[in-house]
Amino acid sequence: MEARVTIEISEGVADVRLARPDKLNALDPAMFAGIIDAIARLEQAPGLRAAVLSGEGRGFCAGLDMASMAQSGLGGGSGLDIAARTHGLANDFQQVAWGWRTLAVPVIAAIHGVAFGGGLQIASGADIRIAAPGTRLSVMEMKWGIVPDMAGYALWRGNVRDDVLRELAYTAREFDAAEAQASGFVTRIAEDPHAEALALARAIAGRNPHAIRAAKRLANLEADAGETLLAESREQAGLLRTPNQIEAVMANMQKRPPNFID
Known part of the structure:
Protein backbone atom coordinates (compact mmCIF):
# COMPACT_ATOMS: atom_id res chain seq x y z
CA MET A 1 0.00 0.00 0.00
CA GLU A 2 1.29 3.45 -0.91
CA ALA A 3 1.89 5.91 1.90
CA ARG A 4 -1.25 7.82 2.81
CA VAL A 5 0.82 10.85 3.90
CA THR A 6 4.06 12.15 2.42
CA ILE A 7 6.58 14.45 4.10
CA GLU A 8 9.39 16.43 2.50
CA ILE A 9 11.53 18.67 4.71
CA SER A 10 13.69 21.44 3.26
CA GLU A 11 15.39 24.28 5.14
CA GLY A 12 13.33 23.67 8.25
CA VAL A 13 9.94 23.57 6.48
CA ALA A 14 7.96 20.34 6.23
CA ASP A 15 5.71 19.93 3.18
CA VAL A 16 3.11 17.41 4.38
CA ARG A 17 0.55 16.05 1.93
CA LEU A 18 -2.45 13.79 2.33
CA ALA A 19 -1.87 11.32 -0.49
CA ARG A 20 -5.04 9.47 -1.43
CA PRO A 21 -6.06 11.64 -4.38
CA ASP A 22 -8.24 9.02 -6.09
CA LYS A 23 -10.60 9.24 -3.07
CA LEU A 24 -10.27 13.01 -2.46
CA ASN A 25 -7.99 12.07 0.46
CA ALA A 26 -10.95 10.59 2.35
CA LEU A 27 -10.20 9.19 5.78
CA ASP A 28 -9.88 5.41 5.98
CA PRO A 29 -8.02 3.52 8.75
CA ALA A 30 -4.74 3.77 6.83
CA MET A 31 -5.15 7.54 6.46
CA PHE A 32 -5.81 7.94 10.19
CA ALA A 33 -2.69 5.90 10.96
CA GLY A 34 -0.66 7.82 8.37
CA ILE A 35 -1.58 11.22 9.79
CA ILE A 36 -0.88 10.15 13.37
CA ASP A 37 2.50 8.75 12.27
CA ALA A 38 3.31 11.93 10.35
CA ILE A 39 2.65 14.09 13.40
CA ALA A 40 4.84 11.79 15.54
CA ARG A 41 7.64 12.00 12.96
CA LEU A 42 7.47 15.77 12.85
CA GLU A 43 7.60 15.95 16.64
CA GLN A 44 11.02 14.28 16.44
CA ALA A 45 12.32 15.99 13.28
CA PRO A 46 15.54 17.91 14.04
CA GLY A 47 15.62 21.53 12.93
CA LEU A 48 11.93 21.70 12.07
CA ARG A 49 10.61 25.28 12.16
CA ALA A 50 7.25 25.19 10.35
CA ALA A 51 4.95 22.80 8.47
CA VAL A 52 2.55 23.09 5.55
CA LEU A 53 -0.36 20.65 5.41
CA SER A 54 -2.20 20.07 2.13
CA GLY A 55 -3.96 17.42 0.08
CA GLU A 56 -2.91 15.98 -3.28
CA GLY A 57 -5.24 15.94 -6.24
CA ARG A 58 -8.59 17.70 -6.52
CA GLY A 59 -9.26 18.41 -2.85
CA PHE A 60 -7.89 18.73 0.65
CA CYS A 61 -9.97 16.01 2.31
CA ALA A 62 -13.54 14.78 1.72
CA GLY A 63 -13.94 13.53 5.30
CA LEU A 64 -14.67 9.99 6.39
CA ASP A 65 -14.65 7.16 3.89
CA MET A 66 -17.78 5.69 5.46
CA ALA A 67 -17.70 2.41 3.52
CA SER A 68 -14.08 1.74 4.40
CA MET A 69 -14.57 2.63 8.06
CA ALA A 70 -17.63 0.40 8.36
CA GLN A 71 -15.83 -2.48 6.65
CA SER A 72 -12.92 -2.18 9.04
CA GLY A 73 -15.19 -2.23 12.10
CA LEU A 74 -14.24 1.32 13.09
CA GLY A 75 -17.52 2.95 12.16
CA GLY A 76 -21.20 2.54 12.69
CA GLY A 77 -21.14 2.13 16.46
CA SER A 78 -18.63 -0.73 16.51
CA GLY A 79 -18.09 -0.48 20.25
CA LEU A 80 -14.68 1.18 19.92
CA ASP A 81 -13.80 2.97 23.16
CA ILE A 82 -13.55 6.51 21.82
CA ALA A 83 -13.56 7.83 25.38
CA ALA A 84 -10.06 6.37 25.89
CA ARG A 85 -7.35 9.06 25.76
CA THR A 86 -4.55 7.62 23.63
CA HIS A 87 -2.63 10.84 22.88
CA GLY A 88 -2.64 13.09 25.92
CA LEU A 89 -5.99 14.88 25.85
CA ALA A 90 -7.09 13.21 22.60
CA ASN A 91 -8.16 9.84 21.24
CA ASP A 92 -6.84 8.48 17.92
CA PHE A 93 -9.55 10.15 15.84
CA GLN A 94 -9.01 13.53 17.54
CA GLN A 95 -5.23 13.29 17.26
CA VAL A 96 -5.32 13.68 13.45
CA ALA A 97 -6.61 17.24 14.01
CA TRP A 98 -5.52 18.10 17.55
CA GLY A 99 -1.97 16.89 16.93
CA TRP A 100 -1.30 19.77 14.53
CA ARG A 101 -2.33 22.23 17.23
CA THR A 102 0.02 20.66 19.82
CA LEU A 103 2.94 20.32 17.40
CA ALA A 104 5.64 22.65 18.70
CA VAL A 105 6.03 24.57 15.42
CA PRO A 106 3.46 26.58 13.43
CA VAL A 107 1.35 24.62 10.94
CA ILE A 108 -0.25 26.24 7.88
CA ALA A 109 -3.04 24.37 6.10
CA ALA A 110 -3.44 24.91 2.35
CA ILE A 111 -7.03 24.02 1.47
CA HIS A 112 -8.54 23.53 -1.98
CA GLY A 113 -11.39 21.65 -3.60
CA VAL A 114 -13.24 20.25 -0.61
CA ALA A 115 -12.79 20.18 3.17
CA PHE A 116 -15.74 18.22 4.49
CA GLY A 117 -16.40 16.82 7.96
CA GLY A 118 -13.23 15.32 9.35
CA GLY A 119 -11.25 17.06 6.63
CA LEU A 120 -12.41 20.45 7.87
CA GLN A 121 -11.51 19.46 11.44
CA ILE A 122 -8.01 18.40 10.35
CA ALA A 123 -7.48 21.73 8.59
CA SER A 124 -8.77 23.50 11.70
CA GLY A 125 -5.91 22.01 13.70
CA ALA A 126 -3.49 24.24 11.81
CA ASP A 127 -2.43 27.60 13.23
CA ILE A 128 -3.29 29.31 9.94
CA ARG A 129 -5.61 28.18 7.12
CA ILE A 130 -5.31 29.45 3.54
CA ALA A 131 -8.04 28.41 1.10
CA ALA A 132 -8.48 28.58 -2.66
CA PRO A 133 -11.43 30.72 -3.80
CA GLY A 134 -13.54 27.79 -5.05
CA THR A 135 -13.12 25.62 -1.95
CA ARG A 136 -16.28 23.93 -0.63
CA LEU A 137 -16.50 23.27 3.11
CA SER A 138 -18.97 21.64 5.45
CA VAL A 139 -19.40 20.64 9.07
CA MET A 140 -20.87 17.51 7.56
CA GLU A 141 -21.31 15.08 10.45
CA MET A 142 -25.03 15.72 10.95
CA LYS A 143 -25.58 14.29 7.46
CA TRP A 144 -24.62 10.92 8.95
CA GLY A 145 -26.55 11.48 12.19
CA ILE A 146 -23.45 12.16 14.29
CA VAL A 147 -21.60 15.17 15.71
CA PRO A 148 -18.10 16.52 15.00
CA ASP A 149 -15.80 14.52 17.28
CA MET A 150 -12.32 14.95 15.81
CA ALA A 151 -11.44 17.94 18.04
CA GLY A 152 -13.55 20.34 15.97
CA TYR A 153 -15.36 22.05 18.81
CA ALA A 154 -12.15 22.58 20.79
CA LEU A 155 -10.41 23.99 17.71
CA TRP A 156 -13.25 26.20 16.49
CA ARG A 157 -13.91 27.81 19.86
CA GLY A 158 -12.50 31.33 19.75
CA ASN A 159 -12.19 31.29 15.95
CA VAL A 160 -15.71 30.65 14.65
CA ARG A 161 -18.70 32.72 15.72
CA ASP A 162 -20.83 30.59 18.02
CA ASP A 163 -24.21 31.05 16.34
CA VAL A 164 -22.68 30.43 12.89
CA LEU A 165 -21.05 27.22 14.11
CA ARG A 166 -24.34 26.04 15.60
CA GLU A 167 -26.20 26.64 12.34
CA LEU A 168 -23.57 24.87 10.25
CA ALA A 169 -23.30 21.92 12.65
CA TYR A 170 -27.10 21.53 12.88
CA THR A 171 -27.66 21.68 9.11
CA ALA A 172 -24.48 20.18 7.59
CA ARG A 173 -24.88 22.60 4.69
CA GLU A 174 -21.98 23.43 2.40
CA PHE A 175 -20.40 26.89 2.41
CA ASP A 176 -17.71 28.53 0.31
CA ALA A 177 -14.28 29.96 1.08
CA ALA A 178 -15.58 33.53 1.37
CA GLU A 179 -18.13 32.53 4.01
CA ALA A 180 -15.48 30.39 5.72
CA GLN A 181 -13.18 33.39 5.98
CA ALA A 182 -15.95 35.65 7.26
CA SER A 183 -16.97 33.17 9.96
CA GLY A 184 -13.45 32.23 11.08
CA PHE A 185 -12.89 28.77 9.59
CA VAL A 186 -10.34 30.20 7.13
CA THR A 187 -7.62 32.79 7.75
CA ARG A 188 -7.39 34.09 4.21
CA ILE A 189 -8.03 33.21 0.56
CA ALA A 190 -5.36 32.80 -2.12
CA GLU A 191 -5.40 31.64 -5.74
CA ASP A 192 -2.57 29.20 -4.97
CA PRO A 193 -2.93 28.32 -1.29
CA HIS A 194 -0.07 25.82 -1.28
CA ALA A 195 2.43 28.32 -2.69
CA GLU A 196 1.15 30.97 -0.30
CA ALA A 197 1.44 28.57 2.65
CA LEU A 198 5.00 27.57 1.72
CA ALA A 199 6.04 31.22 1.41
CA LEU A 200 4.56 31.96 4.82
CA ALA A 201 6.21 28.89 6.35
CA ARG A 202 9.59 29.95 4.98
CA ALA A 203 9.13 33.44 6.42
CA ILE A 204 8.34 31.92 9.82
CA ALA A 205 11.34 29.60 9.49
CA GLY A 206 13.53 32.69 9.17
CA ARG A 207 12.60 33.92 12.66
CA ASN A 208 14.10 32.92 16.00
CA PRO A 209 12.83 29.32 16.29
CA HIS A 210 12.82 29.43 20.09
CA ALA A 211 10.69 32.59 20.07
CA ILE A 212 8.31 31.07 17.51
CA ARG A 213 7.80 28.00 19.67
CA ALA A 214 7.27 30.20 22.72
CA ALA A 215 4.69 32.24 20.80
CA LYS A 216 2.80 29.07 19.86
CA GLU A 247 21.39 37.24 16.76
CA ALA A 248 17.92 38.62 15.90
CA VAL A 249 18.94 42.05 17.18
CA MET A 250 22.35 42.02 15.48
CA ALA A 251 20.94 40.83 12.13
CA ASN A 252 18.37 43.63 12.16
CA MET A 253 20.95 46.26 13.07
CA GLN A 254 23.40 45.00 10.43
CA LYS A 255 20.65 44.55 7.82
CA ARG A 256 21.58 40.94 7.05
CA PRO A 257 19.79 37.57 7.20
CA PRO A 258 19.95 36.05 10.69
CA ASN A 259 21.77 32.79 11.36
CA PHE A 260 19.76 31.04 14.07
CA ILE A 261 20.59 27.78 15.79
CA ASP A 262 18.04 25.11 16.69
Missing part, protein backbone atom coordinates in the same frame (compact mmCIF):
# COMPACT_ATOMS: atom_id res chain seq x y z
CA ARG A 217 2.83 27.88 23.47
CA LEU A 218 1.32 31.21 24.54
CA ALA A 219 -1.26 31.08 21.75
CA ASN A 220 -2.29 27.57 22.84
CA LEU A 221 -2.50 28.49 26.51
CA GLU A 222 -5.98 28.33 28.01
CA ALA A 223 -5.76 30.24 31.28
CA ASP A 224 -7.06 33.28 33.11
CA ALA A 225 -5.42 36.69 32.78
CA GLY A 226 -3.10 36.20 35.76
CA GLU A 227 -1.74 32.86 34.50
CA THR A 228 -1.37 34.23 30.99
CA LEU A 229 0.54 37.31 32.13
CA LEU A 230 2.88 35.14 34.19
CA ALA A 231 3.36 32.75 31.26
CA GLU A 232 4.28 35.70 29.01
CA SER A 233 6.90 36.83 31.52
CA ARG A 234 8.37 33.35 31.88
CA GLU A 235 8.60 32.81 28.13
CA GLN A 236 10.22 36.23 27.67
CA ALA A 237 12.72 35.61 30.47
CA GLY A 238 13.70 32.38 28.75
CA LEU A 239 14.39 34.22 25.49
CA LEU A 240 16.15 37.42 26.57
CA ARG A 241 19.93 37.50 26.07
CA THR A 242 20.02 34.01 24.53
CA PRO A 243 22.22 33.54 21.43
CA ASN A 244 19.25 33.49 19.05
CA GLN A 245 17.69 36.60 20.58
CA ILE A 246 20.99 38.45 20.35
